[in-house]
Amino acid sequence: MAPSASPLRFAILRVSLPPGDAWTAQDGLDWRGFSADRTQAGCGMSTIADLPAADELELLLPACRVSVHTLELPERAGRHLDALVRQALEDRLLGDRADALAVSGIARGTERRVWVCSRRWLEGALERLAAAGRSVARLIPEYELLSEEAADGDATLCA
Numbered sequence: 209m210a211p212s213a214s215p216l217r218f219a220i221l222r223v224s225l226p227p228g229d230a231w232t233a234q235d236g237l238d239w240r241g242f243s244a245d246r247t248q249a250g251c252g253m254s255t256i257a258d259l260p261a262a263d264e265l266e267l268l269l270p271a272c273r274v275s276v277h278t279l280e281l282p283e284r285a286g287r288h289l290d291a292l293v294r295q296a297l298e299d300r301l302l303g304d305r306a307d308a309l310a311v312s313g314i315a316r317g318t319e320r321r322v323w324v325c326s327r328r329w330l331e332g333a334l335e336r337l338a339a340a341g342r343s344v345a346r347l348i349p350e351y352e353l354l355s356e357e358a359a360d361g362d363a364t365l366c367a
Contacts, residue, residue, distance in 0.1 A: 219244040221262030222348070225333050227270040233257065233336050256340040264345040267333070274325045274349040275301075281320050293322055311347070323349045 218241030226235065233256045241250040241260055250260070279296045281289070293310055301308055307328055313321035334344060 216241060216250060216260035218242055218249055218260055218262045220246070220264050220266060221260055222266040222268055223259065224268040225270060225273075227272045229329060229332065231336075233340055256337060256342065259342070265337075265342055266346040266348055267337075267344050268353075269323075269325060269330075269347060269349045271350040273329060274323050274351065276349065276351050277322045277324065279320050279322055280318050281315070283315065283318055293320075297322065297324065323351075325349075 220242040222240045222242065224238040226237070236253040236255060237259065238253050239251065239259060240248055241262065243249045252260075254260070277297060277300055279293065281292050281296065289312060293312055297308070297310060298305075301324065307326050308324050309327040309330060311323045313323065330347075337344060
């Protein structure tokens with residue numbers, strides 16, 4: 209990880225990605241720092257170069273850039289999971305399917321949540337961070353921060 213201009217250091221640094229395509233490394237990014245026990249220990253806005261140091265960097269993906277789908281899939285999909293997800297999403301996705309990046313969540317019986325975003329948009333963000341020496345440990349869609357009760361309800365609450 210690249211040295212940070214900030215004197216702060218956290219176990220986990222969660223950075224909110226801007227929803228647009230045109231942001232640069234010089235734009236301010238909202239961040240929250242957490243201690244090892246996941247207690248919030250700080251927050252702010254900084255350029256990529258001025259983000260606090262952290263053991264792990266998490267990116268928060270804005271709700272307007274991610275769609276969530278609950279799919280009915282066989283409980284034991286195993287090595288066929290990716291193919292089953294692509295097939296199940298085929299009629300649900302609009303636009304360039306080649307640009308769609310789908311990430312499967314945890315299965316609950318035969319139901320599985322799948323998150324979809326633009327591969328180009330996400331790769332662009334990851335490239336900006338990598339150019340500054342920042343490697344990402346985890347991607348978190350904003351929807352994941354909702355309680356289970358809210359997540360099972362109307363997803364437009366986050367939009």
